[in-house]
Amino acid sequence: MSITSLVSGAFKGRQADIEVYAHNSEEIQRRVLAHLVKQGQRTQYGKTWGMNGMQTYEHFANGLPVTTYEELKEPIDRMRHGEADVLWPGVVKWYAKSSGTTNDKSKFIPVSAEGLKNIHYKGGKDAVALYLRNNPKSKLFDGRSLILGGSHASNYNVAHSLVGDLSAILIENINPLANLVRVPKKRVALMADFEAKREAIARQTLHVNVTNISGVPSWMLSVLVRVLELSGKSTLAEVWPGLEVFFHGGIAFGPYREQYRKLVGSPQMRYMETYNASEGFFGLQDDPSDEAMLLMIDYGVFYEFIPMDEFGTDNASVVPLWDVQPGKNYAMVISTTCGLWRYVIGDTVTFTSTQPYKFKITGRTKYFINAFGEELIMDNAEQGLAYACKETGAEVLEYTAAPVFMDAEAKCRHQWLIEFAHKPADLNAFAKALDLRLQQLNSDYEAKRHKDITLQQLEVVEARQGLFNDWLKSKGKLGGQHKVPRLSNSRKNIEELLKMC
Numbered sequence: 428m429s430i431t432s433l434v435s436g437a438f439k440g441r442q443a444d445i446e447v448y449a450h451n452s453e454e455i456q457r458r459v460l461a462h463l464v465k466q467g468q469r470t471q472y473g474k475t476w477g478m479n480g481m482q483t484y485e486h487f488a489n490g491l492p493v494t495t496y497e498e499l500k501e502p503i504d505r506m507r508h509g510e511a512d513v514l515w516p517g518v519v520k521w522y523a524k525s526s527g528t529t530n531d532k533s534k535f536i537p538v539s540a541e542g543l544k545n546i547h548y549k550g551g552k553d554a555v556a557l558y559l560r561n562n563p564k565s566k567l568f569d570g571r572s573l574i575l576g577g578s579h580a581s582n583y584n585v586a587h588s589l590v591g592d593l594s595a596i597l598i599e600n601i602n603p604l605a606n607l608v609r610v611p612k613k614r615v616a617l618m619a620d621f622e623a624k625r626e627a628i629a630r631q632t633l634h635v636n637v638t639n640i641s642g643v644p645s646w647m648l649s650v651l652v653r654v655l656e657l658s659g660k661s662t663l664a665e666v667w668p669g670l671e672v673f674f675h676g677g678i679a680f681g682p683y684r685e686q687y688r689k690l691v692g693s694p695q696m697r698y699m700e701t702y703n704a705s706e707g708f709f710g711l712q713d714d715p716s717d718e719a720m721l722l723m724i725d726y727g728v729f730y731e732f733i734p735m736d737e738f739g740t741d742n743a744s745v746v747p748l749w750d751v752q753p754g755k756n757y758a759m760v761i762s763t764t765c766g767l768w769r770y771v772i773g774d775t776v777t778f779t780s781t782q783p784y785k786f787k788i789t790g791r792t793k794y795f796i797n798a799f800g801e802e803l804i805m806d807n808a809e810q811g812l813a814y815a816c817k818e819t820g821a822e823v824l825e826y827t828a829a830p831v832f833m834d835a836e837a838k839c840r841h842q843w844l845i846e847f848a849h850k851p852a853d854l855n856a857f858a859k860a861l862d863l864r865l866q867q868l869n870s871d872y873e874a875k876r877h878k879d880i881t882l883q884q885l886e887v888v889e890a891r892q893g894l895f896n897d898w899l900k901s902k903g904k905l906g907g908q909h910k911v912p913r914l915s916n917s918r919k920n921i922e923e924l925l926k927m928c
Contacts, residue, residue: 828913
């Protein structure tokens with residue numbers, strides 16, 4: 428009998444709990460809110476905003492402001508210096524370093540002990556629970572888990588306080604028993620130099636029975652390519668015959684799917700998307716045949732949503748989970764047991780189901796192109812690229828796009844800088860296919876493209892190999908949870924990249 432068959436029974440209870448989501452979602456979320464408010468009453472933030480008198484969701488929504496990192500930066504900095512009871516009861520020792528805002532290079536998201544246990548680790552356990560439910564013959568625990576993480580450093584001079592990638596905080600605090608099934612060794616997993624880490628991971632795992640891998644698709648791909656180079660094999664199935672699943676998140680998997688299919692070389696390989704951000708663990712793909720993720724509603728996270736057609740306007744409406752409408756694009760707002768209160772996380776989602784609540788990530792509130800009224804979002808971009816790749820046989824590794832407001836011939840267009848894993852035979856045919864699909868997906872883009880009056884056909888510029896990694900490295904953002912900004916109204920990033928190209 429395999430180890431996995433012995434262990435899998437421990438997940439049965441949790442699998443049953445998740446089944447209840449379809450029927451008791453509002454009640455579950457109201458309980459989460461009640462707990463948050465009760466804890467918030469013990470904080471300086473709660474006293475300032477009168478949480479003691481909050482008995483209902485309506486009191487909560489009317490009493491607390493919607494916030495961004497800029498509003499919470501000052502109290503978070505006080506927390507980082509060791510001050511207690513600021514946004515969450517007690518002293519918070521861990522801070523997940525995330526990509527910056529318009530004013531700062533980095534954000535520092537508090538990770539409380541309760542949040543670490545009941546949001547982040549709970550999400551990881553539930554990923555396994557749902558995977559085993561869907562794959563009863565799995566041998567997941569009969570081998571090792573290759574978990575790709577970032578690094579951390581001391582937080583100011585506060586004793587035992589750390590700041591760094593969320594993945595590094597998770598590895599640092601993980602139950603020691605988990606190290607029995609995890610690779611690489613902790614010392615290697617937390618190395619700051621990604622290139623040295625990549626080499627060390629590849630060598631440590633080369634002769635290990637790896638059954639599952641977890642990480643951001645772009646960085647994991649780099650590690651796996653090195654494993655193949657060292658092994659001399661043509662596929663990962665030859666290196667790790669027991670490899671059965673990739674738990675992935677952080678960026679859209681679509682552009683990488685074909686590369687992983689070729690790299691792994693096994694039709695039995697499974698892929699499970701997770702939505703685990705620095706701010707919390709929010710969703711899991713519970714059905715392999717459905718790309719939508721299940722919203723995890725009984726963690727320490729209370730959800731609200733702002734319709735994107737109102738986002739950024741005065742008096743934009745904010746609705747709780749039980750009032751969302753399927754098919755509508757929303758900006759997500761969260762309150763968590765890490766001390767984030769009505770916090771705009773920056774991601775946009777649309778719901779495909781409300782019994783249970785299932786959703787797709789459609790983009791970022793700040794990563795879109797709307798220079799000419801075209802309102803192009805990341806979901807459009809990912810679907811457009813997938814279509815263009817299918818039509819031309821290309822494979823995309825990395826990309827970014829920005830508007831050209833007016834060139835020497837007074838023409839406006841979108842400019843896409845794309846690094847290909849396998850470039851198309853005809854770059855113009857790829858551009859035409861991408862442009863056509865974007866028009867089919869987005870009526871605003873289609874209207875602006877009409878007769879080339881406002882927008883001309885988009886331009887694709889082929890990036891040299893390694894360009895995006897070199898650009899991230901130049902900014903000290905190679906590895907970890909760092910991502911290439913996909914869409915932007917500004918040309919700042921793309922101009923920097925073009926100069927390096």
